[in-house]
Structures are given as C-alpha cells and as structure tokens.
Amino acid sequence: MKTSLKGVGAALRGALPSVASVASLASLALAAWVAQTPAQAAANSPADQTLVQRGAYLAQVGDCAACHTAPKGKPFAGGLPMTTPLGRIYTTNITPDAQTGIGGYTEADFIRALREGVAKDGHNLYPAMPYPSYAKVNDADAKALYAFFMHGVAPVQQANREPDIKWPMNMRWPLKFWNLAFLDKSTYRDKPGKDAAWNRGAYLVQGLGHCGSCHTPRGVAFQESALDESGSAFLSGALLDGWFASNLTGEHNAGLGRWSDEDLRTFLKTGANRHASAFGSMTSVINNSTQNLSEADLAAVSTYLKSLPPAAGTGAPPYAYDPRTTKVSLERPANDAGARVYTAYCLHCHGADGHGFAPMLAPLAGNPNVLAKDPSSLINVTLNGTGDLVIDGVPSPFPMPAFATVLDDQQIADVLSFVRAGWNNGAPAVGVEQVSKLRKSTQAAQ
Numbered sequence: 017m018k019t020s021l022k023g024v025g026a027a028l029r030g031a032l033p034s035v036a037s038v039a040s041l042a043s044l045a046l047a048a049w050v051a052q053t054p055a056q057a058a059a060n061s062p063a064d065q066t067l068v069q070r071g072a073y074l075a076q077v078g079d080c081a082a083c084h085t086a087p088k089g090k091p092f093a094g095g096l097p098m099t100t101p102l103g104r105i106y107t108t109n110i111t112p113d114a115q116t117g118i119g120g121y122t123e124a125d126f127i128r129a130l131r132e133g134v135a136k137d138g139h140n141l142y143p144a145m146p147y148p149s150y151a152k153v154n155d156a157d158a159k160a161l162y163a164f165f166m167h168g169v170a171p172v173q174q175a176n177r178e179p180d181i182k183w184p185m186n187m188r189w190p191l192k193f194w195n196l197a198f199l200d201k202s203t204y205r206d207k208p209g210k211d212a213a214w215n216r217g218a219y220l221v222q223g224l225g226h227c228g229s230c231h232t233p234r235g236v237a238f239q240e241s242a243l244d245e246s247g248s249a250f251l252s253g254a255l256l257d258g259w260f261a262s263n264l265t266g267e268h269n270a271g272l273g274r275w276s277d278e279d280l281r282t283f284l285k286t287g288a289n290r291h292a293s294a295f296g297s298m299t300s301v302i303n304n305s306t307q308n309l310s311e312a313d314l315a316a317v318s319t320y321l322k323s324l325p326p327a328a329g330t331g332a333p334p335y336a337y338d339p340r341t342t343k344v345s346l347e348r349p350a351n352d353a354g355a356r357v358y359t360a361y362c363l364h365c366h367g368a369d370g371h372g373f374a375p376m377l378a379p380l381a382g383n384p385n386v387l388a389k390d391p392s393s394l395i396n397v398t399l400n401g402t403g404d405l406v407i408d409g410v411p412s413p414f415p416m417p418a419f420a421t422v423l424d425d426q427q428i429a430d431v432l433s434f435v436r437a438g439w440n441n442g443a444p445a446v447g448v449e450q451v452s453k454l455r456k457s458t459q460a461a462q
C-alpha cells in the first residue's frame with residue numbers, strides 16, 4: 017500500500033502547477049489510485065520496481081505457483097488439492113486480496129508464514145507448505161517476495177477450502193511439537209571453505225528450491241530425514257505421490273554420477289538431456305521454476321549438486337552399455353513376453369538400441385530412472401504418460417503416451433522387466449502386483 021501512496025503522491029506533484037482545485041486534485045488522485053493495479057503502482061518507483069521484479073524471480077525459484085495456482089485457476093489464488101498422510105488439504109489464496117487472500121499480512125506476518133509455517137491468525141500450517149526448507153531464505157529475499165506478492169500479483173477474491181481431515185486429526189496444535197522437533201529456524205549460513213557458487217547453490221537447493229521436499233526420503237513423522245548435505249540421505253531419492261524423485265547424489269548408476277555439469281544444467285533448463293527426460297512431478301518444477309533460473313544460479317545449483325558424495329547405491333559396478341543380449345531377444349521376441357510388448361509398443365520411439373533419440377525421445381539404456389531400485393516412476397509413466405513439458409512456451413512435440421487402457425498389468429510388468437534388464441541395465445524385475453497397486457492409486461487420484 018505504501019508504494020501505491022507514493023505513486024499517487026508523484027502523480028499529485030506532477031499535477032500541482034495546473035489550475036485544478038484541491039477537491040478535483042483529490043478526485044484525480046482517487047481515480048489514479050483506483051485505476052492502478054498494484055503492480056503498476058509499484059512500477060512508479062524504480063527502486064520498488066526492482067524489488068518487485070526480484071521477488072517475481074524468487075517466486076519462480078520457490079515454485080510458489082506449482083502449489084498455489086490450481087489448474088485453470090487464477091494465479092496464486094490457491095485451491096490445489098494435496099494429499100498428506102492425514103488426508104486431503106487445499107493450498108490457500110496468497111494473492112493480496114484483503115478478505116480471502118493475504119492482503120492483510122504485514123511483512124513480518126508474511127515472513128513468519130514463509131519461514132515458520134504460522135499464518136497471520138496464529139494457526140500452524142501443515143508442512144505440505146515447504147516452510148522447513150523456506151526457513152533458510154534470508155531476510156532480503158523474504159522481503160522481495162513480500163513486495164512481489166503485495167504489488168506484483170493481482171488480488172483475487174476466492175475463499176479458501178477447509179481441509180478434508182476429520183476431527184481429531186484436524187487439530188493443528190500438535191504441529192507446534194512437530195516444529196519443535198523438526199524445524200530448524202536458522203536461515204542459511206555460508207559454509208566456510210566453500211566458494212561463492214557452491215554456497216549460492218546450497219542456499220537455493222536447500223532453501224527456496226525445496227528440492228529435498230521430493231528428493232529426500234521422509235521419516236516416520238513425514239519429516240525430511242536430512243535438510244542438507246550433512247545427512248547422507250539428503251537428496252538420495254524418495255517416493256512421493258506415486259513418483260520416485262530420483263537420487264541426486266553422485267551415485268554412478270541411479271544418481272547423477274555419470275552426468276557432467278553441463279548435462280545437469282541442460283536438464284534443468286530444457287527438461288531433457290542425453291541421459292533422461294523430465295516427467296511426473298518434475299515436469300511442473302521445470303515448467304514453472306528451473307527453466308527460469310539465471311545462468312549464474314543454474315551453474316550454482318549444478319556446482320552444489322555435483323559436489324554431493326554418492327549415496328544409496330546398490331554396490332553394482334558403474335553402468336556400461338552392452339546391447340548384445342537385448343539385440344538377440346528383440347530379433348526373436350517369441351520367447352520373451354517383455355520383448356514382444358517392447359517391439360509392438362515402444363521400439364519405434366525408444367529404439368532397438370535403447371538410445372531413443374535423445375534429448376527429444378528419452379533413452380532407456382543407462383537411464384538413471386530405469387536403473388533406480390524403486391520402479392514406481394517407470395510404472396506410473398507407462399500407465400499414465402507424461403504431462404506436457406513446456407519450454408519457453410512451447411510444449412514438447414512427442415510426449416510419452418499413456419498405456420493404461422492399452423496394456424494390462426502383466427504386460428506392463430513384462431515390458432518394464434525387459435527394459436530394466438535390457439542393454440546391460442541390470443535393474444531388478446518389476447512385479448505385476450506393483451503395477452496393480454500403482455494403477456489403483458493413480459486412478460483414485462484422478
């Protein structure tokens with residue numbers, strides 16, 4: 017509001033030399049006030065405009081839109097359902113609308129919600145809002161975010177929806193104890209002995225980027241079992257909502273050990289590289305967040321990730337491509353149920369050599385997701401296909417089709433077991449019961 021008043025003040029000063037009476041000046045000011053969107057008002061002062069723009073960038077880094085903008089909904093008006101261990105909850109309206117959004121939040125209220133998970137009226141937020149990660153965000157960035165949400169976002173009147181959690185589980189006070197146990201309230205502090213890029217990357221990955229909220233395994237109380245690289249489970253891969261978020265440590269098969277710094281930057285910028293493509297819940301991270309990172313921040317993120325020592329490996333030797341056995345099965349698919357399905361439904365895109373046409377069509381040979389212990393992502397992507405990856409406004413031309421209505425559970429288990437054994441991938445077979453389970457849970461979620 018302060019910025020808007022300043023804007024009006026500037027308009028008034030500009031109008032003063034005219035002959036207008038005080039009364040008409042006041043109405044002129046009022047008209048200017050009403051006609052201006054908050055963003056325009058903020059634009060009147062270059063300093064504030066810079067702050068709002070910086071906040072807009074940080075909101076992309078934090079991927080606030082992924083949760084606070086529902087499909088086909090107005091930006092940041094909330095309403096997206098999220099599944100938690102207690103039941104379904106809905107994201108809230110964080111537009112500056114005074115009645116239904118956060119228009120009444122002071123800067124201090126906003127920063128407390130962001131970093132400590134407490135709403136203005138004092139109620140605790142469920143940690144589905146990733147405040148345990150956002151706790152690391154420094155004051156300057158938190159203030160820029162506030163400036164953006166107050167002056168760069170259009171207010172939307174849309175009431176919040178109550179969580180579908182029944183009494184007594186819906187009581188929020190136990191979250192205070194959860195916070196005592198699991199919330200580290202200190203903002204990120206640079207680690208001595210590490211260079212500026214490493215520290216910037218650590219700050220972004222652990223903090224606003226909240227990569228660990230999907231990629232770090234969770235403990236019994238749904239807490240992330242490590243919040244930085246001091247814990248070996250940090251970013252070592254985790255199952256959430258039917259997708260296995262890959263191992264991002266230096267592990268050489270299922271992790272990023274075989275990826276160069278450039279491979280990693282290409283993936284985060286474009287959603288695909290010579291090893292793999294983005295799919296599942298990573299698609300929206302690329303669409304809304306990482307493709308917008310500045311070159312410097314992208315480099316920082318990959319410097320930090322590439323420094324993580326290998327974790328959660330199986331002890332298998334580093335992957336080496338070998339197509340011989342697979343070539344034989346594909347030449348005589350009669351004896352191999354998986355090879356038959358692959359030949360009929362997958363080969364024309366992913367290739368007999370398993371290389372696909374990377375980065376357009378994902379390779380399956382040596383792909384870290386194919387080599388991961390947990391096959392959930394592979395089953396899910398084969399059943400349900402992929403949502404559109406949109407880079408620079410252009411949707412990907414050949415998305416992975418959904419096979420849920422084309423192949424039965426046994427065929428999917430067969431083809432994925434074939435893919436996991438193929439080209440020397442050496443990953444364990446997929447059981448038909450694993451496919452049935454994911455088919456049921458992903459259908460229920462739709």
Ligand code: HEC
Pocket residue numbers: 074075078079080081082083084098105106107108109110118126129130135140141142144145146161
């Ligand atoms: C992974 C999903 C997710 C992301 C990402 C996320 N939020 Fe939230 N946020 C939520 C949920 C869910 C709630 C409501 C929780 C509840 O009702 O207990 C919430 C609540 C809030 C609130 C409290 C407002 C209220 O009335 O409930 C604020 C403020 C907020 N988020 C700001 C942000 C900002 C700023 C960002 C980006 C930096 C962000 N959120 C990113 C899920 C998310």
Ligand code: HEC
Pocket residue numbers: 221225226227228229230231259260261262263264270271272280283292293294295296297298299301306317384385393
């Ligand atoms: C909403 C959940 C979610 C969040 C948040 C998330 N990821 Fe992911 N990520 C996934 C899933 C699921 C996959 C596996 C599918 C794929 O490869 O795209 C994945 C895959 C990846 C991969 C590819 C790894 C491989 O072996 O193919 C990289 C790299 C990655 N994520 C980096 C990041 C970074 C960096 C962040 C934080 C800025 C992040 N992710 C945040 C869910 C998430």
Ligand code: HEC
Pocket residue numbers: 291292293294295357358361362363364365366376377378379383385386394397398402405412414415416417419431432435
């Ligand atoms: C029309 C071409 C096409 C066909 C047919 C196809 N896929 Fe895909 N597949 C893709 C594309 C493209 C991706 C990359 C994700 C994306 O951008 O949608 C992909 C991704 C995948 C992935 C995830 C790997 C990664 O890193 O992205 C797996 C696993 C997979 N496909 C398995 C299969 C199986 C099994 C079949 C046959 C039952 C099959 N695909 C048929 C195009 C295809």
